Amino acid sequence: MNDPTVEWAARVAEAELRRPLPRRWAHTRGVAGRAAEVESVVGPDAALLIAAAMLHDVGYAPRLATTGxxxxxxxxxxxxxxxxxxxLVRLVANHSFAFLEAEERGLREELSSEFPLxxxxxxxxxxxxxxxTTTPDGGRTNAEERVAEILGRYGDxxxxxxxxxxxxPEIFGAVGRVEAALAAQPR
Known part of the structure:
Protein backbone atom coordinates (compact mmCIF):
# COMPACT_ATOMS: atom_id res chain seq x y z
CA MET A 1 0.00 0.00 0.00
CA ASN A 2 1.35 3.37 -1.03
CA ASP A 3 0.10 5.54 1.83
CA PRO A 4 2.09 8.26 3.63
CA THR A 5 0.90 7.13 7.07
CA VAL A 6 1.91 3.53 6.41
CA GLU A 7 5.29 4.62 5.04
CA TRP A 8 5.86 6.85 8.09
CA ALA A 9 4.85 4.02 10.46
CA ALA A 10 7.25 1.63 8.76
CA ARG A 11 10.13 4.11 9.10
CA VAL A 12 9.40 4.76 12.77
CA ALA A 13 9.02 1.06 13.64
CA GLU A 14 12.18 0.13 11.77
CA ALA A 15 14.19 2.91 13.42
CA GLU A 16 13.09 1.81 16.89
CA LEU A 17 13.05 -1.98 16.56
CA ARG A 18 15.28 -3.33 13.77
CA ARG A 19 18.69 -3.08 15.46
CA PRO A 20 17.93 -3.45 19.17
CA LEU A 21 15.16 -6.06 18.79
CA PRO A 22 15.49 -7.93 15.47
CA ARG A 23 13.04 -10.68 16.45
CA ARG A 24 10.42 -8.11 17.50
CA TRP A 25 11.06 -6.34 14.17
CA ALA A 26 10.42 -9.63 12.32
CA HIS A 27 7.16 -10.08 14.24
CA THR A 28 6.16 -6.50 13.46
CA ARG A 29 6.76 -6.96 9.74
CA GLY A 30 4.73 -10.18 9.84
CA VAL A 31 1.83 -8.48 11.62
CA ALA A 32 1.86 -5.65 9.07
CA GLY A 33 1.85 -8.21 6.26
CA ARG A 34 -1.20 -9.86 7.76
CA ALA A 35 -2.87 -6.45 8.00
CA ALA A 36 -2.31 -5.90 4.29
CA GLU A 37 -3.95 -9.28 3.63
CA VAL A 38 -7.09 -8.49 5.64
CA GLU A 39 -7.49 -4.82 4.76
CA SER A 40 -10.81 -5.55 3.07
CA VAL A 41 -12.33 -6.29 6.49
CA VAL A 42 -11.83 -2.66 7.55
CA GLY A 43 -12.48 -0.95 4.22
CA PRO A 44 -11.44 2.70 4.23
CA ASP A 45 -9.43 2.18 7.45
CA ALA A 46 -6.96 -0.19 5.76
CA ALA A 47 -4.05 2.25 5.99
CA LEU A 48 -4.81 2.87 9.67
CA LEU A 49 -4.81 -0.88 10.35
CA ILE A 50 -1.50 -1.41 8.57
CA ALA A 51 0.10 1.56 10.36
CA ALA A 52 -1.14 0.26 13.74
CA ALA A 53 0.20 -3.20 12.90
CA MET A 54 3.58 -1.65 12.12
CA LEU A 55 3.64 0.29 15.38
CA HIS A 56 1.82 -2.03 17.81
CA ASP A 57 5.04 -3.21 19.51
CA VAL A 58 7.16 -0.06 19.19
CA GLY A 59 6.95 0.39 22.97
CA TYR A 60 9.31 -2.58 23.40
CA ALA A 61 12.17 -0.42 22.06
CA PRO A 62 14.66 -0.07 24.92
CA ARG A 63 14.77 3.73 24.75
CA LEU A 64 10.96 3.92 25.00
CA ALA A 65 10.38 1.38 27.78
CA THR A 66 9.66 3.71 30.68
CA THR A 67 6.83 1.80 32.40
CA GLY A 68 7.79 -1.61 31.01
CA LEU A 88 -3.70 5.16 15.66
CA VAL A 89 -2.35 5.91 19.13
CA ARG A 90 -5.44 4.41 20.78
CA LEU A 91 -5.15 1.25 18.67
CA VAL A 92 -1.50 0.83 19.68
CA ALA A 93 -2.31 1.51 23.34
CA ASN A 94 -5.11 -1.02 23.47
CA HIS A 95 -3.98 -3.70 21.02
CA SER A 96 -4.73 -7.32 21.80
CA PHE A 97 -6.76 -6.57 24.93
CA ALA A 98 -3.95 -4.64 26.60
CA PHE A 99 -6.38 -3.29 29.21
CA LEU A 100 -6.40 -6.77 30.80
CA GLU A 101 -2.62 -6.76 31.12
CA ALA A 102 -2.77 -3.17 32.37
CA GLU A 103 -4.98 -4.43 35.21
CA GLU A 104 -2.35 -7.04 36.12
CA ARG A 105 0.27 -4.29 36.17
CA GLY A 106 -1.80 -1.75 38.13
CA LEU A 107 -1.88 0.55 35.08
CA ARG A 108 -5.51 0.18 33.96
CA GLU A 109 -6.55 3.65 35.11
CA GLU A 110 -3.53 5.28 33.45
CA LEU A 111 -4.12 3.44 30.19
CA SER A 112 -7.86 4.07 30.03
CA SER A 113 -7.64 7.73 31.04
CA GLU A 114 -4.91 8.57 28.52
CA PHE A 115 -5.99 6.23 25.74
CA PRO A 116 -9.65 5.18 25.89
CA LEU A 117 -10.65 2.05 24.01
CA THR A 133 -1.93 -15.09 14.03
CA THR A 134 1.73 -14.09 13.64
CA THR A 135 4.63 -15.84 15.37
CA PRO A 136 7.41 -14.00 17.19
CA ASP A 137 9.55 -14.54 14.06
CA GLY A 138 6.91 -13.12 11.70
CA GLY A 139 5.49 -16.41 10.41
CA ARG A 140 1.90 -17.50 10.24
CA THR A 141 0.15 -19.35 13.04
CA ASN A 142 -3.31 -19.68 14.51
CA ALA A 143 -4.55 -18.00 17.66
CA GLU A 144 -4.51 -21.18 19.74
CA GLU A 145 -0.86 -21.87 18.92
CA ARG A 146 0.06 -18.22 19.49
CA VAL A 147 -1.55 -18.18 22.93
CA ALA A 148 0.23 -21.45 23.77
CA GLU A 149 3.54 -20.01 22.57
CA ILE A 150 3.11 -16.93 24.78
CA LEU A 151 2.29 -19.10 27.77
CA GLY A 152 5.31 -21.29 27.04
CA ARG A 153 7.59 -18.27 26.80
CA TYR A 154 6.39 -16.50 29.94
CA GLY A 155 4.90 -19.28 32.08
CA ASP A 156 1.39 -19.73 33.44
CA PRO A 169 -11.40 -16.04 25.15
CA GLU A 170 -11.46 -12.44 23.88
CA ILE A 171 -8.58 -13.13 21.49
CA PHE A 172 -10.26 -16.24 20.09
CA GLY A 173 -13.52 -14.31 19.69
CA ALA A 174 -11.85 -11.46 17.78
CA VAL A 175 -9.93 -13.86 15.53
CA GLY A 176 -13.11 -15.83 14.87
CA ARG A 177 -15.02 -12.69 13.89
CA VAL A 178 -12.32 -11.65 11.42
CA GLU A 179 -12.12 -15.16 9.96
CA ALA A 180 -15.91 -15.17 9.52
CA ALA A 181 -15.81 -11.76 7.82
CA LEU A 182 -13.08 -12.95 5.49
CA ALA A 183 -14.99 -16.15 4.67
CA ALA A 184 -18.14 -14.15 3.89
CA GLN A 185 -16.41 -12.04 1.26
CA PRO A 186 -16.90 -12.93 -2.38
CA ARG A 187 -13.91 -14.62 -3.96
Whole structure:
Protein backbone atom coordinates (compact mmCIF):
# COMPACT_ATOMS: atom_id res chain seq x y z
CA MET A 1 0.00 0.00 0.00
CA ASN A 2 1.35 3.37 -1.03
CA ASP A 3 0.10 5.54 1.83
CA PRO A 4 2.09 8.26 3.63
CA THR A 5 0.90 7.13 7.07
CA VAL A 6 1.91 3.53 6.41
CA GLU A 7 5.29 4.62 5.04
CA TRP A 8 5.86 6.85 8.09
CA ALA A 9 4.85 4.02 10.46
CA ALA A 10 7.25 1.63 8.76
CA ARG A 11 10.13 4.11 9.10
CA VAL A 12 9.40 4.76 12.77
CA ALA A 13 9.02 1.06 13.64
CA GLU A 14 12.18 0.13 11.77
CA ALA A 15 14.19 2.91 13.42
CA GLU A 16 13.09 1.81 16.89
CA LEU A 17 13.05 -1.98 16.56
CA ARG A 18 15.28 -3.33 13.77
CA ARG A 19 18.69 -3.08 15.46
CA PRO A 20 17.93 -3.45 19.17
CA LEU A 21 15.16 -6.06 18.79
CA PRO A 22 15.49 -7.93 15.47
CA ARG A 23 13.04 -10.68 16.45
CA ARG A 24 10.42 -8.11 17.50
CA TRP A 25 11.06 -6.34 14.17
CA ALA A 26 10.42 -9.63 12.32
CA HIS A 27 7.16 -10.08 14.24
CA THR A 28 6.16 -6.50 13.46
CA ARG A 29 6.76 -6.96 9.74
CA GLY A 30 4.73 -10.18 9.84
CA VAL A 31 1.83 -8.48 11.62
CA ALA A 32 1.86 -5.65 9.07
CA GLY A 33 1.85 -8.21 6.26
CA ARG A 34 -1.20 -9.86 7.76
CA ALA A 35 -2.87 -6.45 8.00
CA ALA A 36 -2.31 -5.90 4.29
CA GLU A 37 -3.95 -9.28 3.63
CA VAL A 38 -7.09 -8.49 5.64
CA GLU A 39 -7.49 -4.82 4.76
CA SER A 40 -10.81 -5.55 3.07
CA VAL A 41 -12.33 -6.29 6.49
CA VAL A 42 -11.83 -2.66 7.55
CA GLY A 43 -12.48 -0.95 4.22
CA PRO A 44 -11.44 2.70 4.23
CA ASP A 45 -9.43 2.18 7.45
CA ALA A 46 -6.96 -0.19 5.76
CA ALA A 47 -4.05 2.25 5.99
CA LEU A 48 -4.81 2.87 9.67
CA LEU A 49 -4.81 -0.88 10.35
CA ILE A 50 -1.50 -1.41 8.57
CA ALA A 51 0.10 1.56 10.36
CA ALA A 52 -1.14 0.26 13.74
CA ALA A 53 0.20 -3.20 12.90
CA MET A 54 3.58 -1.65 12.12
CA LEU A 55 3.64 0.29 15.38
CA HIS A 56 1.82 -2.03 17.81
CA ASP A 57 5.04 -3.21 19.51
CA VAL A 58 7.16 -0.06 19.19
CA GLY A 59 6.95 0.39 22.97
CA TYR A 60 9.31 -2.58 23.40
CA ALA A 61 12.17 -0.42 22.06
CA PRO A 62 14.66 -0.07 24.92
CA ARG A 63 14.77 3.73 24.75
CA LEU A 64 10.96 3.92 25.00
CA ALA A 65 10.38 1.38 27.78
CA THR A 66 9.66 3.71 30.68
CA THR A 67 6.83 1.80 32.40
CA GLY A 68 7.79 -1.61 31.01
CA UNK A 69 4.28 -1.95 29.57
CA UNK A 70 4.83 -1.72 25.84
CA UNK A 71 1.31 -0.64 24.74
CA UNK A 72 1.40 2.36 27.06
CA UNK A 73 5.04 3.23 26.37
CA UNK A 74 4.49 2.96 22.62
CA UNK A 75 1.32 5.05 22.63
CA UNK A 76 2.96 7.78 24.71
CA UNK A 77 5.93 7.84 22.33
CA UNK A 78 3.67 8.13 19.28
CA UNK A 79 1.57 10.85 20.88
CA UNK A 80 4.35 12.85 22.52
CA UNK A 81 7.23 12.55 20.05
CA UNK A 82 5.29 12.26 16.81
CA UNK A 83 1.89 13.84 17.42
CA UNK A 84 0.39 10.75 15.78
CA UNK A 85 -3.26 10.40 14.84
CA UNK A 86 -5.42 9.77 17.92
CA UNK A 87 -7.09 6.66 16.49
CA LEU A 88 -3.70 5.16 15.66
CA VAL A 89 -2.35 5.91 19.13
CA ARG A 90 -5.44 4.41 20.78
CA LEU A 91 -5.15 1.25 18.67
CA VAL A 92 -1.50 0.83 19.68
CA ALA A 93 -2.31 1.51 23.34
CA ASN A 94 -5.11 -1.02 23.47
CA HIS A 95 -3.98 -3.70 21.02
CA SER A 96 -4.73 -7.32 21.80
CA PHE A 97 -6.76 -6.57 24.93
CA ALA A 98 -3.95 -4.64 26.60
CA PHE A 99 -6.38 -3.29 29.21
CA LEU A 100 -6.40 -6.77 30.80
CA GLU A 101 -2.62 -6.76 31.12
CA ALA A 102 -2.77 -3.17 32.37
CA GLU A 103 -4.98 -4.43 35.21
CA GLU A 104 -2.35 -7.04 36.12
CA ARG A 105 0.27 -4.29 36.17
CA GLY A 106 -1.80 -1.75 38.13
CA LEU A 107 -1.88 0.55 35.08
CA ARG A 108 -5.51 0.18 33.96
CA GLU A 109 -6.55 3.65 35.11
CA GLU A 110 -3.53 5.28 33.45
CA LEU A 111 -4.12 3.44 30.19
CA SER A 112 -7.86 4.07 30.03
CA SER A 113 -7.64 7.73 31.04
CA GLU A 114 -4.91 8.57 28.52
CA PHE A 115 -5.99 6.23 25.74
CA PRO A 116 -9.65 5.18 25.89
CA LEU A 117 -10.65 2.05 24.01
CA UNK A 118 -11.49 2.68 20.39
CA UNK A 119 -15.15 1.95 19.76
CA UNK A 120 -14.57 0.49 16.31
CA UNK A 121 -14.91 -3.28 16.74
CA UNK A 122 -13.92 -4.32 13.21
CA UNK A 123 -10.68 -2.35 13.41
CA UNK A 124 -9.85 -3.54 16.93
CA UNK A 125 -10.61 -7.17 15.98
CA UNK A 126 -8.52 -6.92 12.82
CA UNK A 127 -5.45 -5.77 14.76
CA UNK A 128 -5.93 -8.58 17.29
CA UNK A 129 -6.23 -11.04 14.41
CA UNK A 130 -3.02 -9.81 12.80
CA UNK A 131 -1.04 -9.87 16.06
CA UNK A 132 -2.38 -13.19 17.30
CA THR A 133 -1.93 -15.09 14.03
CA THR A 134 1.73 -14.09 13.64
CA THR A 135 4.63 -15.84 15.37
CA PRO A 136 7.41 -14.00 17.19
CA ASP A 137 9.55 -14.54 14.06
CA GLY A 138 6.91 -13.12 11.70
CA GLY A 139 5.49 -16.41 10.41
CA ARG A 140 1.90 -17.50 10.24
CA THR A 141 0.15 -19.35 13.04
CA ASN A 142 -3.31 -19.68 14.51
CA ALA A 143 -4.55 -18.00 17.66
CA GLU A 144 -4.51 -21.18 19.74
CA GLU A 145 -0.86 -21.87 18.92
CA ARG A 146 0.06 -18.22 19.49
CA VAL A 147 -1.55 -18.18 22.93
CA ALA A 148 0.23 -21.45 23.77
CA GLU A 149 3.54 -20.01 22.57
CA ILE A 150 3.11 -16.93 24.78
CA LEU A 151 2.29 -19.10 27.77
CA GLY A 152 5.31 -21.29 27.04
CA ARG A 153 7.59 -18.27 26.80
CA TYR A 154 6.39 -16.50 29.94
CA GLY A 155 4.90 -19.28 32.08
CA ASP A 156 1.39 -19.73 33.44
CA UNK A 157 2.07 -17.96 36.73
CA UNK A 158 3.82 -14.91 35.31
CA UNK A 159 2.12 -11.56 34.90
CA UNK A 160 1.91 -12.09 31.14
CA UNK A 161 0.72 -15.67 31.66
CA UNK A 162 -2.11 -14.50 33.92
CA UNK A 163 -3.02 -11.83 31.37
CA UNK A 164 -3.04 -14.20 28.40
CA UNK A 165 -5.22 -16.71 30.27
CA UNK A 166 -7.74 -13.93 30.90
CA UNK A 167 -7.47 -12.54 27.37
CA UNK A 168 -7.59 -15.86 25.48
CA PRO A 169 -11.40 -16.04 25.15
CA GLU A 170 -11.46 -12.44 23.88
CA ILE A 171 -8.58 -13.13 21.49
CA PHE A 172 -10.26 -16.24 20.09
CA GLY A 173 -13.52 -14.31 19.69
CA ALA A 174 -11.85 -11.46 17.78
CA VAL A 175 -9.93 -13.86 15.53
CA GLY A 176 -13.11 -15.83 14.87
CA ARG A 177 -15.02 -12.69 13.89
CA VAL A 178 -12.32 -11.65 11.42
CA GLU A 179 -12.12 -15.16 9.96
CA ALA A 180 -15.91 -15.17 9.52
CA ALA A 181 -15.81 -11.76 7.82
CA LEU A 182 -13.08 -12.95 5.49
CA ALA A 183 -14.99 -16.15 4.67
CA ALA A 184 -18.14 -14.15 3.89
CA GLN A 185 -16.41 -12.04 1.26
CA PRO A 186 -16.90 -12.93 -2.38
CA ARG A 187 -13.91 -14.62 -3.96
Missing amino acids: FHPLDGARFLRDEHGADER LEEPQLVDALVYCDM DSLVGRFIHRAA
